[in-house]
Amino acid sequence: MQAKCICRVPDINNWTIIHITGRDRVIRCSQCRQIWHSYGSYTKELTEDLVSPYEWRHLIRTQEYHKGDYEIEGEPESYLDPAFESRFEGETE
């Protein structure tokens, strides 16, 4: 079984892996955008149900999530972000 987020959307278990170093893992549920962290002596594979996250820590809820703590390459980026700046603007030669 693949990991399920607490959003419990049936049959949707899509994760974006934001950061993996050694035993540290930061993942985000693609459905509800919640971010989870596993670390320390446990290296949780994405095969565990996250409903009772003993080792997976929900970073937003525990307010321990700081952007600068990880190389968050996969931080949610939205095409609808008001600050969206198109890279397609400009000269076409």
Next chain:
Amino acid sequence: MDENLHKGHRERIRKAYLERGMDSMPDHAVLELLLTYAIPRRDVNDTAHLLLNRFGSLNNVLSADPRELMQTEGVGQSAAVFLHMLFDAHRRLNLQTMQNANGKVRLETPQDACRYALALSASDRNETLRVISLDASMTVLHDDVLEVGTPTNVHFEPRRVVETALLHNARYLILTHNHPSNILVPSSDDVKTAKMIQEIASKLEIDVRDQLILTKNAAYSYQYDRVFFFSTPAICHAMSLEEYCDTICAPRTKSKLS
């Protein structure tokens, strides 16, 4: 006598699948089991090995064009259609998992867009240009194949992109095309073309939100300058193009960057 032996063999494979699951079975056994449902009363072990030797992997076998499959000894039309149908059914399921309660697909993030585009293009053999038309909330209105080219090239008319967007009353567009070579580096023509379309479409209040370049299991977002690599359809790794080339691709791809 032989027939009885084969029948027993099929039952043994089925039993192995039921008791230990597909993950415990090697690719040739999975393929063999699948073939038993398309080819009755014949030993299909050789055919499974022939297919794997020819196409290289189970994924390549299932995603191959049925006409290519039929060129393998022992594979008729029925078996070829059956195998390819499994791939298409899986592709459709992938797309359906992205639908919300109303049956609509929203592509708010590049990860969503890449996942959707990869599922659409999974069986494309030649470079294929698609236009995904979206409304103001980035909900998919329609996806259209605009052009199918060769394994290395695709030409198209920008006019057709705009026509398609207007036809679906789109607010945003995402352009996608695949690189069958599996090299995930945008060419200067790719970028130039997307900018040209943006220039034309913006006058009609239509924005090109992204241009995606696709391989089998990865997509490059030009807008975010990032590769989204899918180790499975459900798990996405976000990384830079350089990181992708260093860790996932063959070194020859990296040389294309310099």
